[in-house]
Amino acid sequence: GESVGLHLPTLSVQEGDNSIINCAYSNSASDYFIWYKQESGKGPQFIIDIRSNMDKRQGQRVTVLLNKTVKHLSLQIAATQPGDSAVYFCAEHGSSNTGKLIFGQGTTLQVKP
């Protein structure tokens, strides 16, 4: 079946450290992956995306790595700040033309001052 999952439900890091949030997906035909950040009481907010023809994509303080061989996705946050505390979701877009995204369970990132 379709599933996208994250390895750890909660990740606690010290302010200033780098954070790595992992995600495993099951559909090898998925062509697009997105990371969303959801702060308490708010809707998911787009962070960064990557298409399946890429291995790495960098944004401002964030990097997404895609390993299609093992169907693994990761989000790296450099110099983690208190404002990064949130739930992070990976999502995959399958091969359909409907725009349907399948979300993982989410990882809660806690940043300790």
Place this chain on the structure above:
Amino acid sequence: DTAVSQTPKYLVTQMGNDKSIKCEQNLGHDTMYWYKQDSKKFLKIMFSYNNKELIINETVPNRFSPKSPDKAHLNLHINSLELGDSAVYFCASSRRPSGPPDTQYFGPGTRLTVL
């Protein structure tokens, strides 16, 4: 200016009632979605409309009926509410549903509590 807005933000109601949640986007997008987020934060798509046409209809009870009066609005009507309908409902929009996938932008959510 809010890109994707939803009303109400909170909705508390009794079992058996009928309620509606409204969504509007001012991004000029063609596609809108409804997602349900359960108590464990799991997000699952329910419906998607492209320019007022239904394109995704997941296995959702037919008590849930989306309605799109125009491409900027997608409302969700729920009949005969049940306890299990309690969740946070998110509306989202994107430029297009097909071709290269496009970023979906989410609204702030509507927390529905059924008593």
